[in-house]
Amino acid sequence: MTKKQDAITAYAKAFGELTxxxxxxxVAMTSPDIIFTDPFNRVEGQGGFRHxxxxxxxTCTDxxxxxxxxxxxxxxSYIRWRMTAQLKSWPRLNLEFEGMTEVHANAKGQITAHYDHWDSASQLLAKLPVIGAVVRRVLKLFILPPRG
Structure with missing residues (x-):
C-alpha cells in the first residue's frame, strides 16, 4: 500500500474505535485545512471537523x-460504515445509518477531505414524528411500481 492508503486505513480503524x-x-490525523461534508454540514479546518x-x-448517546x-x-479511498446511536432529546430515536465516506489524503499522510454519503431521507427524516409522514410519501413517488 501507499503512504496515503496506509494513512486512510489507520483513519478507518480510528473511526471504528472512536470515543x-x-x-x-x-483530529490529529487530519490536515489543518481538512474539508468535511455530510448531508447536513460542510465545514473546513480542524476546528470545524472537531465541532x-x-x-x-x-446530541447522541453512545x-x-x-x-x-x-x-x-x-x-x-472509501470507507463503508454503519453508525448507531440514540438521540439524547426528543424524539429520542434509535439511530442506525449505513453509509460510505470518500476520503482523501496528502503526501504527508494527513486526511484532507472526508465526504460522508448516506441516505438522510430514508434513514433519518422518514423516521421523525410529523415530518416523517411527508417524507415517506415523497419517497414513495420514486419507488418503482411492481411489473405486471
Missing part, C-alpha cells in the same frame, strides 16, 4: 461506527 476520549487522536463530532457527542469495508481507488 469522546479518542476524538483528539482522530461536527463534538456536536454528535452532545455513537458507534462499525467499519464494514475499506477500498482504495486511484484518486480516493
Amino acid at each position: 469522546e476520549d479518542t476524538l483528539d487522536d482522530l 461536527v463530532f463534538d456536536h454528535m457527542y452532545e 455513537p458507534r461506527f462499525d467499519i464494514t469495508d475499506v477500498g482504495h481507488g486511484k484518486a480516493a
Whole structure:
C-alpha cells in the first residue's frame, strides 16, 4: 500500500474505535485545512471537523461506527460504515445509518477531505414524528411500481 492508503486505513480503524476520549487522536490525523461534508454540514479546518463530532457527542448517546469495508481507488479511498446511536432529546430515536465516506489524503499522510454519503431521507427524516409522514410519501413517488 501507499503512504496515503496506509494513512486512510489507520483513519478507518480510528473511526471504528472512536470515543469522546479518542476524538483528539482522530483530529490529529487530519490536515489543518481538512474539508468535511455530510448531508447536513460542510465545514473546513480542524476546528470545524472537531465541532461536527463534538456536536454528535452532545446530541447522541453512545455513537458507534462499525467499519464494514475499506477500498482504495486511484484518486480516493472509501470507507463503508454503519453508525448507531440514540438521540439524547426528543424524539429520542434509535439511530442506525449505513453509509460510505470518500476520503482523501496528502503526501504527508494527513486526511484532507472526508465526504460522508448516506441516505438522510430514508434513514433519518422518514423516521421523525410529523415530518416523517411527508417524507415517506415523497419517497414513495420514486419507488418503482411492481411489473405486471
